[in-house]
Amino acid sequence: MSHTSIDTQRHSAAHLLATAVLQLHPEAKLGVGPAVDNGFYYDFETAEPLTDAHLKDIEKRMKKLIGRDVIFEHRELSLDEARAIFPQNTQPYKAELLDDLAAEGETVVGIYTSGDFTDLCKGPHVRSSKEINPDALKLMRVAGAYWKSDETRPQLTRVYGVLFATKEELDAHLHMLEEAKKRDHRKLGKELDLFTFSDLVGAGLPLFTPKGTLLRDLIVEKIHGLQKKYGYQKVTIPHITKRDLYQTSGHWEKFGDELFKVKGQSDQEFVMKPMNCPHHTQIFAGHKRSYRELPLRLMETTTVYRDEQAGELLGLSRVRAISQDDGHVFCTTEQVAAEVSGIIDVIRAFYTSLGMFEEGKYWVSVSVRDPKTPEKYLGDATRWDDAEHILEDIARKEHLPYTRVEGEAAFYGPKIDFMFKDAIGREWQLATAQLDFVMPERFALRYTDASGEEQTPVMIHRAIAGSLERFLSVIIEHFAGAFPLWLAPTQVVIIPVSEKFADYAESVRAQLEAADLRVTVNNQSDTLGKRIRTAQKEKIPYMLIVGEKEIADSTVSVRSRDDGDAGVYTVTSFIATIQDRAQ
RNA sequence: GCCAUCCUAGCUCAGUUGGUAGAGCGGCACAUUCGUAACGUGCAGGUCAUCGGUUCAAUCCCGAUGGAUGGCUCCA
Numbered sequence: 001m002s003h004t005s006i007d008t009q010r011h012s013a014a015h016l017l018a019t020a021v022l023q024l025h026p027e028a029k030l031g032v033g034p035a036v037d038n039g040f041y042y043d044f045e046t047a048e049p050l051t052d053a054h055l056k057d058i059e060k061r062m063k064k065l066i067g068r069d070v071i072f073e074h075r076e077l078s079l080d081e082a083r084a085i086f087p088q089n090t091q092p093y094k095a096e097l098l099d100d101l102a103a104e105g106e107t108v109v110g111i112y113t114s115g116d117f118t119d120l121c122k123g124p125h126v127r128s129s130k131e132i133n134p135d136a137l138k139l140m141r142v143a144g145a146y147w148k149s150d151e152t153r154p155q156l157t158r159v160y161g162v163l164f165a166t167k168e169e170l171d172a173h174l175h176m177l178e179e180a181k182k183r184d185h186r187k188l189g190k191e192l193d194l195f196t197f198s199d200l201v202g203a204g205l206p207l208f209t210p211k212g213t214l215l216r217d218l219i220v221e222k223i224h225g226l227q228k229k230y231g232y233q234k235v236t237i238p239h240i241t242k243r244d245l246y247q248t249s250g251h252w253e254k255f256g257d258e259l260f261k262v263k264g265q266s267d268q269e270f271v272m273k274p275m276n277c278p279h280h281t282q283i284f285a286g287h288k289r290s291y292r293e294l295p296l297r298l299m300e301t302t303t304v305y306r307d308e309q310a311g312e313l314l315g316l317s318r319v320r321a322i323s324q325d326d327g328h329v330f331c332t333t334e335q336v337a338a339e340v341s342g343i344i345d346v347i348r349a350f351y352t353s354l355g356m357f358e359e360g361k362y363w364v365s366v367s368v369r370d371p372k373t374p375e376k377y378l379g380d381a382t383r384w385d386d387a388e389h390i391l392e393d394i395a396r397k398e399h400l401p402y403t404r405v406e407g408e409a410a411f412y413g414p415k416i417d418f419m420f421k422d423a424i425g426r427e428w429q430l431a432t433a434q435l436d437f438v439m440p441e442r443f444a445l446r447y448t449d450a451s452g453e454e455q456t457p458v459m460i461h462r463a464i465a466g467s468l469e470r471f472l473s474v475i476i477e478h479f480a481g482a483f484p485l486w487l488a489p490t491q492v493v494i495i496p497v498s499e500k501f502a503d504y505a506e507s508v509r510a511q512l513e514a515a516d517l518r519v520t521v522n523n524q525s526d527t528l529g530k531r532i533r534t535a536q537k538e539k540i541p542y543m544l545i546v547g548e549k550e551i552a553d554s555t556v557s558v559r560s561r562d563d564g565d566a567g568v569y570t571v572t573s574f575i576a577t578i579q580d581r582a583q
Numbered sequence: 584g585c586c587a588u589c590c591u592a593g594c595u596c597a598g599u600u601g602g603u604a605g606a607g608c609g610g611c612a613c614a615u616u617c618g619u620a621a622c623g624u625g626c627a628g629g630u631c632a633u634c635g636g637u638u639c640a641a642u643c644c645c646g647a648u649g650g651a652u653g654g655c656u657c658c659a
Contacts, residue, residue, distance in 0.1 A: 051587060052653095143654030144586025151656040155586055158654070186651095190594075199632075199650055255659060275659055309584050309657065310650095318658080410659060434659095461659095498616035525615070526622085533620035547618060559619060 004126045010035035010163045012072060012114070012126045013062070013137060017042045017159060019070075019117040020061035024054070030119070031093050031147060031156045038173060039162035043145055045093075050157045055139040058159070063134040070115040070129035076108045085111070085118060093147060093156075094120050135167040138174070180424040185476035186315040192481050192538065194472070194489075195316065204313040204320035206469060211489040214518075216323070216468050218487055220301050222353070223325055223464045227346045232299040232327060237279040239303065240270040248442055249278040250378055254411060258307045272305035277436075277461055280328045281443045284457070289447040294457060295335050299327035301468070316473040317428065323468040329460040330445070333386075336458055340394050340416070340433050343462045347418060347431040350464050353486075356420060356478060364400040365417040365429075366392050370407030377411050379438040387435040388414045412438040415461075423477035430466040430474065435459075482539045482561060485581045491518045493535045494556075497528055497547030504551045508544060508571055515575045517582055536561060542578065 014033035021028055021044055031043030044050060077085075079102055086094035097120060101109055112121045114129070126132060139161040147153040164170045181187070189195045194212035201207065208216060224232075240262050246252040251274065252259075260272040273279065280298050289296070303323045312318050329339050351357035368388045369377050377384065391414055395402040402416075409415060415434035419427045436459040446454045465471040475483070485491055492512055496505040505521045512519045522531045528545070535543045544556040556574055558566040569577065 049587075053588095141653060142587060145655045146585075149656070151585070155655075157586070160654080197650085203650065249659095251659065258658085277659085304659095306658080311584065311586095311655085312657065314652090412659080429658095495619085496616095497618055500616070525617095527615090527617055528619065529617085530621055531619095536620055543619080545619065549618085557619080565619065 004124070004131055006163070006165055007035045008124050009126055009132050009165075010040040011124075012129070013132055013161060013163045014040040014042045015072070015112065015114050015117060015119055015121070015125070016062045016065050016070070016129060016132075017058065017139075017161060018044075018119065019065055019115060020058045021046070021050070021159070022117060023061055024058065025050075027090075029091055029093055031145075031158075032097075033119075038164075039140070039160065041158050041160045043093075043147070043156035043158045045154065045156050050142050050159065052142055055142070055159070059137070059139045059161075062137065062139075065115065066129045066132050066134045066137075068115070068129065072112055072114045072125040072127060072129075074123055074125070075111045075113070077111050078108055079106070082109050082111065082120060086120060132163065133165060133167070136164040136170040138162050138170060177424065180477075183423045183477045183480040184315075185317075185422075185473040188476050188481040189316065192476075192489075194476070202320075203310060204308060204318070206316055206319055206321070212472075214489045215472060215483075215487065219465055219468065219471065220325060222486070223346070223350060226349045227299075227464070230297065230342045230346065231295075232297040235280065235283055235298045235300050237273075237276060237283075237300065237302065239273055239305070241273055241279065243269060243271055245278045245282075246271065246274075249281075249439055250412070250442060251275070251278070260305050260307055274304050274306045276300060276302060276304065276324065276326045277328055277439060277459070278443070280326075281439060281445060281459070284330050284445055285443060289330075289445075289457075291332065291447055291449045291455070294447060295329050295331035295339055296457075297327065297329045299325070301325045316469040316476075317422070317426075319467075319469045322470075325463055325465050325468065327462045327464075329462065330440070330447075330457040331460065332449075332455070333458055336390055336435065336460065337394060339460055340391070340435075341398065343433045343460070343464075344394070344398050344400070344416075347433075347464055351418070351420075351431070354475060354478070354484070356475075359401070362401075362418055362420045364395060364402040365405045365408055365419060366395050366402050367405050367408030367410075367415045367417055369409050369414070373407070377409065379412065379441070383437045384414065387437060391416050391433075391435065410434055410436075412436045420474055420478075422474050423480075428470055428474055430463075430471055432461070432463050432466060434461040436461060483541075485541050485578060486583055488539070488541050489518065490520050490538065490540045491578075491582060492520075492542045492544060493538075493540045494519065494521045494544045494546060495528065495531045495535065496521070496523065497545065499523065499525070501547050501551065505546050508546060508556060511571050512575065515579060517575070517578075532559065544574070 018030055018033055025046040027047050029045040033042030079098060082098055086098060088095040109120060110122045112119050112123055112125055139159060141160050143158045144155045145158040146155050162173060193209050195206045195208045197206060243252060255274060259274055262270040262272060283298060284296060301323060303321050305321055308318060308320055331339055348357055369384060395416060413434055413436040415432055417429045418431040420430050421427050440456050440459050445457055447457055449455045494505045494508050496502055502523055509519050509521050532543060539561060541561045543559040545559060546556055550556055555568050555570050557568050558574060560566045
């Protein structure tokens with residue numbers, strides 16, 4: 001009977017994992033092995049690389065150990081005693097941890113022994129391995145991981161396992177992973193024909209099909225509609241620029257490696273734009289500005305290009321050509337709070353329309369400086385303090401579920417980021433509002449205030465969907481491809497029972513199109529059942545079946561993607577029923 | 584970029600312990616004209632990711648490159 005917490009069991013399982021690996025690789029050098037969400041891991045450096053093929057054997061050995069009633073015993077040792085157990089030559093990582101502890105002023109360290117395995121460890125642990133349920137344990141995969149998460153240090157092999165209290169919980173977890181796989185946007189993007197990749201075009205460069213492009217346009221139009229009353233104006237900028245722009249903005253120094261370089265006929269070197277803000281500042285700088293023009297709100301949906309590390313790319317979630325619904329507000333310090341509130345209004349309205357703005361489905365990061373590394377941020381400290389306070393105040397007033405996260409600020413200012421989860425719980429930043437006191441200064445932006453003095457405006461960067469690619473990946477998974485009516489690429493498919501009713505189908509199509517609905521007719525010679533199945537797999541919200549019965553009184557038989565048979569409607573009453581949800 | 588695994592038809596996947604390959608779905612043709620999740624028959628479609636090496640012979644073994652996946656690092 002176990003009275004220890006599942007986290008304790010997971011941590012102990014990590015020790016058993018190390019024990020099992022040492023049986024196979026007595027020379028293995030050990031890193032660390034903590035409990036994590038749903039399980040545990042341990043990092044190893046072995047002479048022969050550990051691979052997935054070894055997992056079965058290791059898992060079997062772990063289960064054997066569990067059955068053997070291994071007792072976990074705790075001891076406190078002096079540093080020197082511990083160093084004798086973890087000598088530099090055979091266990092350099094443990095030895096380094098001991099050095100770290102010594103540097104922190106520790107004089108005694110905790111040691112746990114379980115069977116013939118001894119580890120440097122604070123605990124706590126189970127008393128006996130029997131407290132762990134072997135049927136609820138599974139090793140999942142191996143992965144590389146840098147020692148101390150530092151890419152300049154050696155890379156160890158990390159073995160991940162999951163552990164629960166019961167086999168039922170393990171099965172439920174594995175089932176959840178299966179379900180998540182089914183709604184993976186990479187799979188659905190292919191099945192629903194939304195986007196594709198080409199080896200000839202390159203990694204991280206998605207190609208959007210007509211349906212995928214429709215989705216993008218619908219999203220962008222929705223955002224435009226919601227923010228109409230906030231006074232944004234569309235602008236257009238070229239996709240390349242001289243490097244001078246980023247040398248002035250400060251981006252060159254920080255992100256030079258990730259810029260795509262472009263050369264023309266002259267020696268002049270251009271770069272693909274990795275962001276739009278510097279360009280937008282030059283629109284502000286285009287002529288003398290008065291305080292009467294502020295806030296000046298510019299926006300544009302446009303693509304930026306970033307040479308992301310190859311290993312970082314992931315479907316649409318992380319790409320090299322990133323389409324942003326990017327906006328920049330130039331305003332006075334006094335206007336900042338109202339402007340940010342307005343942005344949050346739009347974010348709230350937009351995500352509410354998708355059912356994603358619900359408690360527990362998102363959280364908000366008030367991203368501020370890391371006080372330990374002030375050199376990473378540009379601009380003077382007082383302005384930073386003010387800006388961070390403004391954002392936190394707004395988050396509080398707007399009742400957002402926010403957390404202050406140190407070290408997440410951009411180098412030019414603090415920000416509010418809206419974080420949403422995908423199908424398997426990975427979090428993605430979508431909407432954002434970022435304050436910037438630095439860039440206006442660097443570009444020497446000025447406006448004339450009411451008393452005729454020149455002043456520097458504040459700049460606010462904002463995105464509602466963020467990266468359209470990332471946004472699409474999240475909503476494809478959120479809806480498992482079954483988009484709400486207004487977002488469905490095809491909203492209605494008309495299925496005539498047989499070819500004899502094709503003319504009627506066409507007349508129904510014309511009526512629906514006149515009502516601005518996106519409609520297709522499926523006239524293929526497949527059976528009715530087959531065409532319904534096809535529509536269902538394409539996740540088209542409504543199927544209208546028309547045949548002899550319907551022609552007689554100008555009706556359609558409605559089948560809903562989500563609820564099945566929905567009854568008979570006249571064409572006009574069907575349109576009236578769905579029209580509100582269709583736009 | 585790093586570690587590991589992987590790449591066979593448009594898609595999902597079999598297969599060959601080295602003798603140049605198959606299925607289902609999809610596509611096309613014919614047939615069918617059907618009442619709420621798969622009618623039937625036939626055909627087309629692959630230098631087995633690319634390039635190089637070993638070999639009498641490579642889709643299979645080795646290497647490089649490209650791409651994908653799971654992590655790590657990074658993310659304006």
